[in-house]
Amino acid sequence: MAILKRRSMCNNPPVCREWLYKYPYKHALYIKVNDNIVLIVCLYVDDLIFTGNNPKTFEEFKRKMCCEFEMTDLGFISYYLGIEVKQTEEGIFIVQENYAKELLQKFNMSNCNPVNTPEECNIKLSRYDDGAKVDPTLFRSLVGSLRYLTCIRPDILFGVGLVSRCMEAPTTTHLKAAKKILHYIKGTLDFELHYYASNVFRLRGFSDSDWGGDIDDRKSTSGFVFYMGNTAFTWSSKKQPAVTLSACEVEYVAVSFCVTQVVWLRNLLNKLHFTQREHIEVNVNNKSVIVLAKNPLFHECSKHIDTKYHFVHECIANKVLKINFVKSQDQIRDILTKSLELNTFKALRSLLGASPQLNRKSFPPPKSTSISYTKLLALLKSLLPGSINEVKLSVSGKMKTSSDGNLEKGQKQLDLKVYNKAITTENL
Structure with a gap:
């Protein structure tokens, strides 16, 4: 994986548009496939990141780009938009340690005491808290900075999402909850995601939701996490747009959000020649959801559920995905929808692939x-x-x-x- 930086700004010339295929479902993603040779190029403003499975293709790509633009070859990617990338024989390691340190320094928390979890167990925040008001500009800056850290830190995603709902009129209670996340970051500065080389390209996902977790409007938080190998590579935690009336219904709506991601990832992987020939497994911890997804007309109590959520049934019928049951203690997605006690939090965090950096020379x-x-x-x-x-x-x-x-x-x-x-x- 390498990076090029463009020194002049102009439209892409015809030769580049013909040479690379622009992926229609993702902006700024370009692909070249020739037999079994794959080149993937990502564009952000004037920076290009490219990877593939043939070094000769890299040299050809750099030569053609340098002929059309004034380019600087920065070599193997090591730092990009605040994300540090380490490429070794053991795999690719992604971390945001420097950004996290700058974040702590920005909000005068460099010397704070570390804690073991980013939020209190079973915490509930209300937007209408009657505590003393705090500077909303400072609070929004803190939350915005934390949100960027969730790019590779799924372990803080739920806590950051929780405080993000209180930016209109933040109080000392909300600020305390946000600073609790900074205390947690202080103790996990060196946590990273490790992506191993593997020949297994089977996509699998986990979907989960709480029920009525928002004490203001009683809406639920749902989310998903996907794996290809042993480390998570995409995740989401989002409040549902409507109030649900049962645990089955809230899980069903969460699965529908997960299925839309399944369809998008399936199309993306097919274009990258990692075709998912079999159905994609999605794991849930509610057996009623599995029955409802297979036959949405069977339950009269589901008549009020919006038609768009029954998209799940169509994907199952077309063998795009298969919904499996998983025990609650094995539901990895809980870390992104609920505040957990310490032992459960640590166990699920390790299953996401987040772990502290190791001094590999000492082994x-x-x-x-x-x-x-x-x-x-x-x-x-x-x-x-x-x-x-x-x-x-x-x-x-x-x-x-x-x-x-x-x-x-x-x-x-x-x-x-x-x-x-x-x-x-x-x-x-």
């Missing part, structure tokens, strides 16, 4: 040449939480096993898979 490859299965199992039990009684080993390369069952030097790579966790040890 060199092991120097030992053999390890017994018994010692390996004991080591994993000490490192990983939960009950581990079995370790599945998948080996690539040559392996020699001694008479006592040790794994000796000679293999190229050993992958240790424990449930959904994976540890890779090279050159044992």
